[in-house]
Amino acid sequence: MAKAYLGLGSNIGDTKEHLDNAIDILRSSKDIVVLKKSSYYKTEPIGYENQDWFLNMVVEVETTLEPKELLQYCQLIETQLKRKRIVRWGPRTIDIDILLYENYSSNQESLIVPHPRMTERAFVMIPLYEIAPDLLIKDVAISEVVKQLEGLETVIKEI
Ligand SMILES: Nc1ncnc2c1ncn2[C@@H]1O[C@H](COP(=O)(O)OP(=O)(O)OP(=O)(O)O)[C@@H](O)[C@H]1O
Numbered sequence: 001m002a003k004a005y006l007g008l009g010s011n012i013g014d015t016k017e018h019l020d021n022a023i024d025i026l027r028s029s030k031d032i033v034v035l036k037k038s039s040y041y042k043t044e045p046i047g048y049e050n051q052d053w054f055l056n057m058v059v060e061v062e063t064t065l066e067p068k069e070l071l072q073y074c075q076l077i078e079t080q081l082k083r084k085r086i087v088r089w090g091p092r093t094i095d096i097d098i099l100l101y102e103n104y105s106s107n108q109e110s111l112i113v114p115h116p117r118m119t120e121r122a123f124v125m126i127p128l129y130e131i132a133p134d135l136l137i138k139d140v141a142i143s144e145v146v147k148q149l150e151g152l153e154t155v156i157k158e159i
C-alpha cells in the first residue's frame with residue numbers, strides 16, 4: 001500500500017456536496033482507503049481571478065493503485081462530477097490533484113509529482129498541514145513552507 005495526498009477543489013454549484021461526492025467515490029474503490037480528511041476551507045481564487053471563491057480540502061489515502069492509475073481514477077471522478085475544461089485555472093465542479101505519492105517523483109507532463117505548484121498555494125498547503133503536520137516536502141518542514149505563504153491569499157477554515 002502506498003500513502004498519497006490528494007488536493008480537492010470546487011467553485012461551481014454546491015461545492016461541499018461536490019467534495020463529499022468525490023470522497024464517496026474515492027471510498028467506493030476497493031483499491032483506495034481514505035485515511036484522513038482536512039477541514040473545508042473557503043479560498044480566494046488564484047491564477048484566474050474572475051471566478052467564485054473555492055472550497056478546498058486535502059485527503060490522505062492509502063492505495064494499491066500505481067500513480068498513473070490513481071490519476072486515471074481521479075480523472076474518472078472529475079468526469080463523473082461533470083467537470084468541464086474551458087478556461088485554464090477556471091471554474092470547476094471538482095478538481096482533484098495528486099500532491100504527493102510516497103517518495104515517488106515524476107516529471108512527465110501528464111503526471112508531475114510532487115505537484116509542481118503545491119508549495120506556492122496556501123489553499124493546498126494549509127489543509128495539508130492540518131492533516132500531516134510532520135511532513136517534509138523536498139527536505140523542508142511543512143510548517144516552514146506554510147509560514148512563507150502567510151498573508152499571501154485568503155484561506156478561511158470552515159467550522
Ligand atoms: N500531480 C498531478 N495531479 C493531477 N493532474 C496532473 C498532475 N501532474 C500533471 N497533471 C496533468 O495536468 C493536466 C491538467 O490538469 P487540470 O486541468 O486539473 O489542471 P488545473 O487543475 O487546471 O491546474 P493545476 O495543475 O495548476 O492545478 C491533467 O490532464 C493531468 O494529466
Ligand SMILES: Nc1nc2c(c(=O)[nH]1)N=C(CO)CN2
Nearest residue numbers: 009043044045046047054089
Ligand atoms: N483558491 C483556489 N484557486 C485555484 C484553485 C483552487 O482549487 N483553489 N485551483 C486552480 C487550478 O487548479 C486555480 N486556482
